Structure formats: structure tokens, C-alpha cells
Amino acid sequence: MMLTSRNTFNHQPSGRGQDPIAPGKRRCGGIHATKQGTGDEARDKSARHPKAVPSVLKRLGRKGDRVFVYLVGMVALSTLALVWVLVAMMVTDSLESIEEFGFGFLTGRTWDETKDIYGALPFIFGTLMTSAIAVAVGVPVSIGIAIYLSELAPTWIREPLSFVIELLAAIPSVIYGLWAMGALRPILVNSVEPWLIKWFGWTPFFEGTPQGLDKLAAGLILAIMIIPTVASVSKEALRAVPDSQREAALSLGATRYETTRMAVLSYARSGIFGACVLGLGRAFGETMAVTMTIGNSNLISWSLIDPGQTMASLIANKWGEAAGLHRAALIEIGVVLFVIALLINIFARLMVGRVMKSVPTTGGGL
């Protein structure tokens, strides 16, 4: 009986779009086979789908189980191991620069190819500044979107709208850069930056002349790019809040806004915080759009209207002309970026736990 059933099972054309499992069908098949008796077995065998499984595994039969698990496990582990081997190679490539500059690399202010002196401080500063702008602008907008999608929007619009928001993550970052140079820059130069200088010029953050290729432009682009990540993870965090929380607040006479603020947001705050950290991680590593908008200068300046340089954009900019110690120094910057990204991501993942699954993977490139 068992054998017959096995054959029937093999016979199910599982690869042909038919559902091999609908229980009703299975049962019928089984009964049918038993009725036909053993005479059918030979025919069943010859009619087996020839290409269904690798022949080695087929011969192994039940031993195949162990082989299969080891095989698949080894592939899974090998990618992990491979990445760490690559990391070791990257560190080896940067040794020249690490030995030359030591920890002073992180605090050095000069980056001079002619004298072969390299310090990363301007770029660490630039990365922190642009990421700060991105988080300051992007996070409130993302949380607003998340609240709208999970609390306010009519049900029929939720799915399509969140798909459209996630499309922002699908656009390649080089196209963001192109758009910023072509469309965002004129707006910044002609209206936004003169306005900021006029009203906030007395603060150290808005000194200078409007150029359109500066830390403000890079930060705004980053803000747009982190919106899909932060919004969709926050939305999942808000959805995970049990309805009883909302019902309790509403039944006490709270308005929708008060319910969201007191019962929902405070309940989901760790998830939302994790979403922000994840967004920060994206902003840190983003390369192309920043390279195209930040203006590329080694200046350390608090003014958002001055050009700057981030760690990632420096690598992208100087890579083509770099050699020797210069290249080693660029790779060392990559190592620093790697360590920061690793820490941020591990931290974010531990913060959000299972909510994390909803990170849009359609990203157009960090």
C-alpha cells in the first residue's frame, strides 16, 4: 500500500502548475491505486517523471536525506564564510594605510594625493551631517505615512498606496542623482536656499552662496531615499499593535489622534525606533546619489549650503585615479564604513526583531 501510494505521489505532476496536495484528490488517488492493485506498479514506475529529481539523490533514496541537508547547509554556510573571507581580504588590502596612519587616520583632516597624507575626518563629518539631515527630514514624513497607511487610510487604498511608496525604493540611486542634478538643483538654487539664507543666515548652518550641489541637496535626496524603508517598517510596527489598545482608548472617548498618540505610537515605539536606525544605516552607505549631489569638496563646514564629501562618495569619486597608498586609504575608509554599517544593522535588527521582515528589498541600490 505504501509503495503504491508513493508511486502515485511521484506521479503527481507537481511541476505542472497543478496542486499536488489538495487532500481530496490525494485520497481519491490512494483509493484508486489500491483498487488497481500491484499490477499497476510497473506502469507507474515507467511513467515516472524522468527529470523530476537529480539522479544521484534518487539512487541514494533515503540516505539522500542526509546528503541533501548537508549539501544545502553547506551552500548556505559557504556564502556566509565567503563574505567573511572577502572582508579579511579587504582588510589586508588596507593594511598599508592602517600601518602608515594608525588611529590618526580617523582624526586626520588632510587628504592630499600629492603628499600621500590621508585623513578621514572631513568625510566622517560629511557622512554624519548628510545622514542627520536625512533622518531629520525623512523620519517625520515616514512616520506620518506609516500612521496614514495603518490608522487612517480606507482599506482599499492601503495596499496600492504602500506599493507606490515602496516603488521609491525600486528606483536606482543613480537616477535619483540625475534627477537631483536636473530637477532639484534649480529649485534649491532659485528659491529654497536664498530663502533659508535670508531667514536663517544668522545661524552657522546656512551661510554661503546657493550652489545647489551641497550637503543640503545630498541630505534631501537621502531623506527621500530612506522614506520607503522607514515608512514600511514603521507601518508593520503599527500594525502589530493589538486592536484592543485602540478600542480601549476609543471607548474612553479619545479622538483618533489621541488614540494614535497615546495607545498606538507608544506601544510601537521600539519598532519605529528600529526603523529609524535602519533608515540611518541606509543613509550612511548610500553612494551614487550623494556623489552626484554633494559637490565633492574636502571642506569641513557646518553650513549645509557648503559642498562636502561623504565616506562613500569619496571612494566613488577617487577610485579611478587612485593607486598605491591612496587606494589603500580608500579601502580603509571602506573598512570603517563596513564596521559602522555592520553595527547599525545588527543593532536595528535586534531592536525590531520580527517586524524586520517587511524591509522592502526592491531597493535601487544603497
Add this chain to the structure above:
Amino acid sequence: MRGYKLRKRIDTIASLLAIGCVLAALVPLVSILWEVVSNGVAVLSWDFLTNRTATGIGNAILGSLQLVMYASFMGLPVGILTGIYISEFGSNKVGSTVRFFNDVMANFPSIVVGLLVYAAIVAYLNVGFSIVAGSAALAIIMIPIVASTTEESLKMVPNSLREGALALGVPRWKTVMKVVLSNGRSGVITGALLAIARSAGETAPLILTALFSTFWTTSLTEPTAALPTLIFNYAMGNSQLTVDEAMRQAWGAALVLIILVLSLNVSVRLLSVRRFKKRGKEAKTWRAKLSLRS
């Protein structure tokens, strides 16, 4: 307690603010699509798509296709097998470690991936800047995406199917390969398409590993042009073309790239919407059958 009217008004303002946030995110999306289409359409022509550098982007399209194709050969099988392992055999320490680092890798800065591959293939193996190096970098970017979508879709396959197959005496590996995988098939395909879309738009790892070229290349060990690197180089003025001509071609290339990437994303979405609908119906009848029997 504040007056009801005031509280009501605050409520309305907050709702409007939330809608404003959604609009604030939609404006750049629409603007990007509009700019790319309006600037790019004028450039598109058969010559533009088939000629090499100077008058067209044919060699970059060919380069992109090659890079993505080789990356898929390397990345997709590994990613799918990793996903199978995490989903089917991953309820132990090894599984959770792989899952964790897979998730971390998915959000890695792609420029770091470029550096990793540079260190291994370009520098250590001494292959030089090449298609191999570029597609290896893209493959590393693909793996975590494919693995996590595969895991998700295999987890949606109801456990009773595995139990049913095992109870019939089917070995575990056959259960996984035939029953589980064929039921989660559409999810695996979705993940593969998303990974291809994502890697097609990657720029940062390519400028570190595949560099750029103005010629037709099919040799694996030669540098190659690709659509994203072409857009970057032309927009930054790293080309022999005049500034206007370079920008014009960059917009044209951007249109080709965005059509490719968005059509993959949208079709994946349509596919998965249909899949969810179908699955929901099946589950209902399936449950109904069960309840009838009991």
C-alpha cells in the same frame, strides 16, 4: 479636559498632516518619473539603442545584460538553496545564524560589496577590472534578497503538505524539492525577479569592479560599460562628449533603465497579488473540506 471642539480640530489637523506626508513622498516619485520620461523620450531611437559610445548606448545595454545574466547564474541558485536551508532545516543555531547575517547583508552599503569583490577578484586573483568581478559583486547583492524571499514563500506552504508527503513515505529531500518548492514556486520566482531588478540598477559596486568601457565587450576579463555606470560617468562629465550631449544621453539611458527596473517590479507585484488571491481561495475551500470531514 479640553473642549471637544478643540480636540476634534486637532484630530482633523493631524489627519491632514499625515495625508500631507504621503503627498510629500509622492511628489518626488512623480517628478522623477516625469523628468526621466520627458527628457528621455526625445533621445530614444533605434540608433541610440544599438550604436556604441558617441552616438548611442548599445554597448552599455549589452554590458548590463551580460553582468546581470552572469550574476543571476551565480547568485540565484545559491540564494534559493540558502532560502531552502533557512526555511526547511533552519530551526537550529546554524539556521538562525545564517538568517541573521543574511538579513544584515541585505542592507549592506553596496559600495562595500564592491570593495570586497575588488579585494578578492581584481586584486587577489589578479583578474583586473572585468565583467567577472562586476557580476560577482551583483551576485553577492542578489543572494540575501533571493534567500529571504524564498524563505518567506516556503514558509507560507502549509505544514500539512510536508506532513502529508512524509506520511506517505516520501524522503525528506524529495518532499522539499517537489512538494514544498513547487508550491512556493511563484514566491521564489518573485524573489529572483526582484533581485534581478535590484542588481540591474546597482552602480556603486560596478564603478569599483567593472569600471567602464567605450567598446563592445563580450570577454569576461575585460572592463565593460553598463547602463548605471554610463549614467553616472556622463552626468559627472567623465566622458569625451560635450556636456549637453552627455546629459542628453544620460537621460536616455535613465529612461531605458527605469523602464527595465519598474516593469520588473510592477509585474512582480501583479503576479504576487494574483497569487495571494488564489491562495486565499484555496485555503478557504481546503479548510472547508476539513471541517466538513470532521
